[in-house]
Each structure stands twice: as C-alpha cells, then as structure tokens.
Amino acid sequence: MSSTRAARSSTRRSWPGSPGRQRSQALATEWNTDMATLLMVESWLHSTGLCLPPIIRRLGHEYILFTKDPALYPPISPGEPHPVIRDAREIVVVDTNDDDATCAAASALAGKRRIDGVLTTCDYYLATVATLARLLELPGAPPDVMRLATQKHLVRAALDGAGLPNPAFAVAADWHDARAAAARIGTPLIAKPVDLNAGTAVERICDEAGLKDAFWGVNSAERNTRGQPLRRLLLMEERLEGEEVSVEALTFKGLTTIIGITDKSLTAPPACVESGHMFPARLSPDIARQVETFAVDALDAIGFTHGLSHIEVMITADGPRIVEINPRQGGGYIFDLVHLVTGIHPLEMLVDLALGQMPALDSRVNAASLDRVAAGDGGQRMAGSVEGATTGLPGSAAVFFVMSPRDGVVSHVSGVERLDADPRVHRWALPTPATARRPRDNDAYLGHVLTVDPAGDGARVRAEELVAALRLHFADGETTPPLIAP
Template sequence: MAHLMMIESWVGASGNLLPPLLQLLGHKYTFVTRKPEHYQSAHSTEKHPVLGYADSVLVTETNDIPGLIEFLKPYRFDGVITVCDYYIEVAREVAKAFNLPCPFPAEVKTVRQKHLMRQALDRAGLSNPNYRLANSWTEAEEAAAAIGYPLVLKPVDLASSAFVSLIQNGKELQGAYQALEAFPLNFRDQQRDCTYLLEEYMNGEEVSVESVSYYGETAILGITDKSVTGTPYFIENGHMFPAKLSDETRIAVTQFVRDALKAAGFDHGIAHTEVKLTAEGPRIVEINPRTAGNYIVELIQRVTGIDLLQAFVDLSLGMEPVLAAKDCGIASAAVMFLVPPRSGTLTRTQGIESLESDEHVVRYKIENCTGKFIETPIDNACYLGHVVTEDAVGLNARLYAEKALDRLILSFDT
C-alpha cells in the first residue's frame, strides 16, 4: 500500500473517479487543500469523494509553494498527485522538493502556459495558427488588426475553456478584454498572468489525442471527438471514443501530436492534446498535462479496458504503466453534458425517467436543481448533469447520447 499526497482536485469528473480508484488499488492518500468547502456542491448535500475517501485532510495555503513545502516537512509520502490544472506546477515543485515521483514532466510549465506552448512549436518548425500576444488594450487592438476577424481571445493560464471567446469584431474584443481585466485572480485565488493570447479562428472539427509518456517513450491510446456549444464561448458538451476518422487523418493527427509533445519537452506523464482538423492539416489547440476531463477516461476504459487514471496513479508512484488494450465488446462510448440553455430559476426537469429504459444509456447523473437559480453558461463548470452511452457494434454512441439528452426538457421561471 502506498500513501499519496493529493494537492487539491477538480470538483467534477476525475475528481470523482480518482478517490475510489485509489481505494480499490489498495492505496491511501492525504488530501491537502486550502479550502475544503470548495468541494461542497451547491446542488448536492453529499460529501465530495476527495474528502470522503481521504485518509486525512490537511488544510493549509496551497497557493504559497515555499510555505506549503515547509508545512509538509513533518509528513512522509510515496508520491504526489493532482488532477487540477491550477495545481500541476505546485505538485511538480513539491515533488521536486521532497524527491518524490509525480506524473508531470520537468518542463510542465511549457504546456500549462498556452503562449509558451505556441512558442515551443514555433522553435520546432511546427505549424501554428497565426497568433499574437498582448499585454495592454493597445497591443490587443494591434494584434487583432494583424490577425483579422474572426479570432479567438484566450487567457494564457486558465483551464476548462474559461474566458476563451470567439471574437467577430472590435466591440466583442473590447468586451472580452474587459471581462478578463476584471478577473485578476483565477478560480483558485491565484494571481493570473494577464498576458492575452489572440489567435486566428481555426475552422474544422476538433478532437483530442490521449497519450502516456514514460521517461521519453510515448504511447498514443487513441483519438476522442468533441462538440462545443455556447457561442461565443467554447463549452464542451460531448465526446465520443474513438472518433470517427479516416485512417489517413488518424495517422496524420497522431504523428503531429507526437512531434508537438517532443517540441514542448513533454516526456513524462499523461497528455490530453486538443487538435483542430483544418483544411491545411492538424493544428494544436492546447496540450493539457493530465488525464482528460469530462469522463473521457471512462469512455476509453469502456472501449479498450485501459484505465488512464490508474496509469496516472502509477506515474505518481514512479511506476511504468501497463497499457495493454483488450476487446471489451464495445465499439464506441460517448458522454453528453446537460448545458443549461439560459440563466434563470429552474422550475422543472422532464424526461429523466426515459433514461432508465434506454438500452444504450449505461449510466447518467442529473443534478436536482429545481428551485435554484442557474447562471448563464460560459464554461465547462455549467453542467447540470451528463449521460454515458455505449454502442457494441459501431460508432453511434454519440448519436445515442444526443438523443437521450434531447428527451430532457428544462423549464425556467419566466
């Protein structure tokens, strides 16, 4: 049995899946957090798994790396882990200080910071979208003039597509710029890097490539599709594994991602690399140095039998993951998320009972939000539930999930 240090977590997806997995594997963990109440859902009274499964909970300031290291000196652990983007660099520094394994490469900042990743691809001679960096409104205007509309404005250091906006004109640019200017701290109260990344809008389907690297050797597990909603925001509302692609496209995307990971110095850990399939070829959207969120790890396991979260745990303990795919009798698996169409007080959710009788729905979770005010959706934190489906014979799992969600009707107080 190993004893891991878990520094913070996502509230959803992997944050729910990792704690019971650690228990199943016979490991225990100490959860280190600055704010236990962050993990209490406004829509549920249940204790969050990261707190419920923890061997112990240490409350301290996790945003102060030197202070955190000093606080942890009396404790002994076998490895360091986190599934939350905002604490990946923290986990890496803590692991380095105590000479412990962790599932992140030494150069993890290069992929965590979106502009550093773009610059790394430039140095390697890999194709990027046309992009500019800005540190003021004047520079943002100049960058937009050089790129042209439509374009995408991104914060360089946020996650979950937060504040990533499709911009069609100068007025929209100013609105998006001002929204970020009014957000100097991220969602975990960390000081933001207020550099703005402006990129040309890339037309094409978006997919993600899931990979595992162990000291320089990279294995590609497959490609997942993605759909988004909520324009001008980019809210992910569904995924299917494997993506429905031609062999030619699959080979091209896989090789491009291998080259991109090498260029960014990503030689150890799990990567969830998002790619746009443009007319000019594949282009990197971003590289996430962690397991995929949004239950993609579950989809992969249902189809291949490979548990990416277990591989993540192995890496956090300095062990080489076993990545042997097997025939699970499932051709494709999908997840679709219930994204509220608007803000307002939710008065009724109809159609949930239809999910029980759907032969393709393997599980679902719909939050009980009746009577609660729902904010306008702007990022992936807006979900009111999800549905997971399987197709044993083909690549129709996404279609089944979409049809299942279409039967749900949300009513709001006018």
C-alpha cells in the same frame, strides 16, 4: 460495461534519495509493501475529483490531502462527505497557493512517513505537484515543463520554436497592443486568457467590440477560482477551421503511448463550450496517424516526458494543428469513455505514473502501429497506440452535456424516464433544482447523459437524441428543450 484490470506488480520502482525512501528499510515492518501512500494536492470538485479517491482505495493505496481549506469540498449530499475528504487518510491544511509553505509541509510530512508519489486532478496545481515531486525525489514531470505547459502563450511560443505548423498568435497586456495584434491576425480570431481552464473566457471575436469585451474581461480578472493570481494576459489566435478532436496519451520516461482519439462537439459562437464527446473518434487510418504523430511532436516541443496528456487538435485542410495542450488526463468524463471502450482507466494510469510505474496496457498496446524517433538527441519516441482505439475497435461511448439556452432556475426536468428505460444509457445525472445560465464555459453544465454502443459508433447520436428529448422546466413557468450543438 466494464473490464478487469490486469494484475498489478507489487514491485514499485525505487527513487533513491527521497526523505521517505531513505527510511524505507527501517519502516519495512510497519508498512504493507503493496500499499503506497500518495500526496494529493487539492482536487477538482466534480468528475475526476469524485472518481479518483475511490480508485486509489480500490487499488490498495492511500493518500494524504494537502488543501488550503477542507470546506472547498462540500458534502455531495446531506450526510455524505465529498470523496476527497471522506477517503483521505489524513488532511493537512496548508496554503497550497504558496509553494514555500507547501514545500515545507511536504518536507515535514516526509520526515515522519514514507511518501511514494504526488498527484492532483486540478490543473491549477500541476506545477506545484511537479515541484513537490522534484523536492522529494519522486516521479514527476520537470517543474519548468509543467509551468510552461500550463501557460497557453508559452506553449504557442514553444511550438513556433520547434518549427511546428502553428496558427498566428499574439499576447497582449495592453488594450492598444491587443487592437494592433488583432489587426495583424485578422478576424474572426479566438481570444482567451493564458492561464485559465475549462473553456473559461474563450471567445470567437469578429469585431472590435467583441475584442474589447474579451480584453477587459481578462484584464479585470485578478484571481482564478482557487484564489491564485492571474497574469491578466489576452492570447489572440488565428481561428482554425476543421474537425476538432483530442488525443489522449501517456508519457513515461520520454516514451509516449497514444491511448486514443476523442471527438468533440462545441456550442455555437461566440462561446466555444464543449457540448459532448465520443470515444473513439471515427477517423481514417491515415488521418489518425497524422494526428497522433503531430500530438507527439507537440509534446516533444514543450519537453513533456512524464504524465498523462490531453492534446486538442484541429484537423484542418492543411493538416493537424494544436488547439491546446493539457498536461493532464482529459476532463468532461473522457476518462469514463476511454475506460468503457478499452478497459483501461486513465485515473489508474495517473496513480501508476505518480508511483513511477508504466501503466499496464496488456495486449492492447500495438507497439508496431507507429514507432518513430523524432530528429535530434533526446527526441520524443512514440511507443505505440492502444490497438484499435482510434480506428478499428468495435464499440463506442459518448457523453452529451445538458445545458440551458437561457438563464434561470430549473425546477425539474421531464423526460428522464426514457433515460432509465434505454439500455444504451450507462449513466445520467441531472440534479434539480439548479441555477442555469447560458453557456460561457464548462461550469454551465446542468448534467450529462453517458451512452454506449457495444457494436458500433452510434453512442454520440443516441446521447444527443436523448438529451434533445428532455425538457427543462423553469421556476417562472417556461419550458424549453436543452441547448443542442449546431
């Protein structure tokens, strides 16, 4: 299933003052004015990291990669370079964990060629991208907003400051403070590091032993997977109960458009790993409106004015509550689900926004669906939502992840012939042999099955059924079905 993207305008917004823009007239005869040159600062290896490079090329643009080490992006198969490396016009090796070095390299690059936008798919470089965009006077979110948005405890404080309903929370760098905070909040509670992603080290805590494990696990981790120093702070939150969804949105010039709402399933406690998603979530119009409004209020609370966002919301008995705000596109192949159902590709939106363009949403945008201005000057305005994407659009797409209930080496997977034979399977991936471990974060995924239901909301059920019918064969001779969410 696919759709044709609307014709793109060849006119890009001028952002005067950037070193690249100051030479645009002089270089006009040397550049194709329909081609933009993007600066990509690192990338994820999988999912968005595999998909964005060919999308940039398909849109007629090019990018220059800033990376601290090209070896971070190994070949995806023998003789097949990683797309991030393969599709780059140029690779600049620079310590991307050092803002001063990265800014110096960007300034030097902009002194030689026109740079039209800066982007990344990797959470750990969102603030760096904002800093470079500010330096080069290119489109982007304010750097201080991106620094706040990527620190979970600062987001909680901002929600409190805006007067939004918020679970009780506390942050601790000391074990005694953690114990005291947990006693105030009560158990069960959710504990997590303030500055990691992909569900890493998110735990449901029921007793002091679990709290101690969570605290010392976070306190002892000095760097993330990209070598950046961690704050080693434990965030403890009152546990929210209800249905968890995520709001996919784009914000341009302070106007937020809701792309849609995605449902999700989680593994059983103590780890809370996302096991699958379906787009769109099937919600009543009233609940969908409440969730959309609350998500925009939350973006307003952190000062978010530019970019894609993936806002995780718990629909509780007392109304919507924020789980986390992610100032980037949804991961876990949510961008594929959105594209299959709406014809709108979030990664194309990412490119548009980096170039200072409002993404083309065609007639799918229903500006009258919800149009309101938050109280106060500079309030966030909700421009609308993608028509039908939350409640009325026929069809659904879902992804379910293959995870193992035990550690070990999976030699092969049986039952995949059913995946090839089922017309509702859009795509599946199960590379073997593979090292499996019980899920503690999204790195436990062995593969995925992505399904579509052109006429209804059955995509999730079918994806779960197909994954449940698979069998994991371990090198030690044991055979087991994949882990299925409760």
